[in-house]
Amino acid sequence: MRKYIPENVKLIPMEAERKFQGELFDVYQWPQEMFDGSTATFEMLRREDTVVIIAVLTAEEQKRLGKVAEGEDAEDKVVITYQTQPHQDWFYDYPGGRHDNPDETELEAAKRELREETGLSFANWKLVEVHQPLTKIDWLVYTFVATDLVGQVAQQLDAGEKIEVLEATLDELREYAKKPNAKYLMPGFMRGVKNLNELRELPALYEY
Numbered sequence: 001m002r003k004y005i006p007e008n009v010k011l012i013p014m015e016a017e018r019k020f021q022g023e024l025f026d027v028y029q030w031p032q033e034m035f036d037g038s039t040a041t042f043e044m045l046r047r048e049d050t051v052v053i054i055a056v057l058t059a060e061e062q063k064r065l066g067k068v069a070e071g072e073d074a075e076d077k078v079v080i081t082y083q084t085q086p087h088q089d090w091f092y093d094y095p096g097g098r099h100d101n102p103d104e105t106e107l108e109a110a111k112r113e114l115r116e117e118t119g120l121s122f123a124n125w126k127l128v129e130v131h132q133p134l135t136k137i138d139w140l141v142y143t144f145v146a147t148d149l150v151g152q153v154a155q156q157l158d159a160g161e162k163i164e165v166l167e168a169t170l171d172e173l174r175e176y177a178k179k180p181n182a183k184y185l186m187p188g189f190m191r192g193v194k195n196l197n198e199l200r201e202l203p204a205l206y207e208y
């Protein structure tokens with residue numbers, strides 16, 4: 001259940017017919033009128049949307065989690081993962097996953113994925129970016145910033161997941177992003193961020 005859809009994305013039209021249903025991708029086709037009045041068959045793929053979570057932990061919150069000893073100085077950090085899945089090598093990425101429950105909003109999916117992969121929950125959530133990786137695929141990636149730690153429970157990983165939870169300062173995050181096995185640790189909007197307080201203050205695209 002998408003609550004927010006940017007204006008510039010290309011989605012499958014309502015009149016399209018599903019021609020193939022796969023495990024990851026569905027294929028849709030529809031008749032499209034051309035400029036000369038003729039009709040051609042157009043085609044697009046559809047897959048479940050993705051949610052990505054950039055969770056920020058303050059020094060005090062890290063102490064609550066036992067990540068920093070009392071009296072030890074600490075910087076604010078971002079939560080990242082080091083993970084592998086069947087048929088994939090280990091890679092660095094943010095927590096996240098598929099928005100695969102039609103009864104959930106993208107925000108609800110993001111909260112669930114973060115809790116399952118890291119055990120962490122946060123009070124404040126802000127949608128900061130939505131992009132469509134490929135215009136021929138009806139697939140949106142929703143990126144949230146999560147702040148104000150509520151607590152942590154045990155991970156609830158899927159059978160096909162092995163995930164280690166890491167924390168990184170902004171400088172460390174930039175170094176992780178240079179690794180050949182890093183995925184999307186430095187999206188475009190992050191490149192101009194000078195500190196994690198600026199990340200917290202990014203404007204929200206939509207109020208849930």
